[in-house]
Amino acid sequence: MTRKTFYAILVSTSLIAGCYSGNNIDDRLNTERMKNFTLVASSPRKLITSEAVELYPSQIDRTFGNVSEVFLNRSYIELNTPSHIIIGRVSKMKMSNGYILILDDRISKSAFLFRENGDFLFEVGVQGQGPDEHDELIDIEFRDSRILLMDRGFRVSEYDLNNRFIARSEIPFFSHSMFLFEDGKMAFSNNTTGYGDLNYQIIFLEGPKISDRFLRNEGTAMSKYTSQPLTSNQSVHQDSFLFFQPWGVDIFQMSGDSVELRYKIVSDNQVPTFLLQEGRNLESRQHEYTFLFNWPILESQKHVLFRVLHKGAILTLIHDKSTNKFSGYNGISDDLLYGGVSDFPIYVKDNHFYIPLEVEQLYAVKKELSGVKDKKLLRELKSARPEVFRLLEGVNELSNPIIMKCEIR
């Protein structure tokens, strides 16, 4: 064994040990927190499987998609903020009643409210440890005319559209994603471990009552990796949401009283149960299996977009519901903005999909174009890609993200 290999093993060991150590501490915290909640027997849910669409990844042709061909009717939302407000990344976004709510969970670690045209309204709430403050945001949501922020402190804070703090609810588990039913119940994806009966992916919460749970884990280790977002497009799903189990092959739509299996990936190399139970080798062996990859499932009236890891490759799939055909993409190539679009959409509302653009890449393009001295060439470029040049006008090194709104072909 070389010295470098030895060190690499040491680093890996420490990472694993670090993760497990952290989880164990979380488990105890969760157990303590559970004392404030009451487990209520779950009601049986009707599971509908008759309409499920089967998908065979190995039979799908893949291509590298071009932005200009895949994303049509493009328009752009520039997020205009005062100079002291800086948005690093759009990690999540939600839209409702003419508003856009943006979460930047990495750079500014805050949530921001905009009008639908990109005009800034306010940074939601105040960051901090105080009773009316939020700390380390994880998820955002609208409910009626209220804004909800979920943070790492096991709290969901509510604000009104004037940025007034309204209320705070405690949640029992660490969660990455929430959904709010019209009757006030909340659903959370849950990655709790080590609390006996509570290794479920979806938790319903009604005040202090944990009422309905669904999909018990096959192995407790599996829940350590739950981070799948619960997604919903109200015009398509009404009062329900889409989700999938970590390392799973099924996409479900869950309402208050039923669960519908929408998609089933048919593959002979699903993640085996023993590996889910064992847990720790999952990540290192993930390339051997086929499963739904961690990406929001986005459904419009016409399309469903989701992502699969298949034989070591990440495959983005778009299902055309009218023709029942799947398009498979190994990636997306930005033939329009020279790199401004680096990935598929992260959000859908009605029939429109939304993609945050890479401002850094746009700025690099702007700098490069500013060095072009051939005026004729510049004129040709400008007339060939007028939308790019319009966008570039407002871009600088530290500009806020720009969101591309589009439809899918």
Added chain:
Amino acid sequence: MRNSVVKVLLLTLLVSCEHNGGLENKMVDPDYLEELDGLSILDSLTYAFETESLIMSAKIMELSTGLELRLEHLDLENRVIGYISDIQCSTCIDQELELIKEVYGKEEFILFANYSSMRDLKLYLLLRDFEFPTYMIHSTLSNLLTRFTNPTFFILGGGESPRAVFFASISTPNRSREYHELMAHR
């Protein structure tokens, strides 16, 4: 002196924890056992890093100017070096940046950063009013350093091998403070 500062610090902490635990409670706190495990791993990592030389000819980029230079051109003597990256927990980084601003003078500390986006790094530091000299580095400087998933601190002190290595953790802010204060007043 090699590694002694950190080791003395860790040993003191261990002895102190054990002493207090023994007086108050014969039951072994599981958190304490986890911490012991963590410390022994960190000690191994420290040893590994201290026996690896940094590549002094590696190119680095000054964040504020975008200028490229080589590590050997920096005056690193008497400065504590911090390392952060975008694969590290950002809460851990926030904790350390606040401590650095509080404890060190402008001439006492420099930051190495390995971020895939220079814009993200600039915004991150701007929003936190972090004004210490910062350099973008890559794995060519140290393959091991750029794999560390915790903010890491060390000194070079004239040589190429890191010394007084410290791995910061969000769960032990007091240990971070002790380290930085010790290094600032060494």
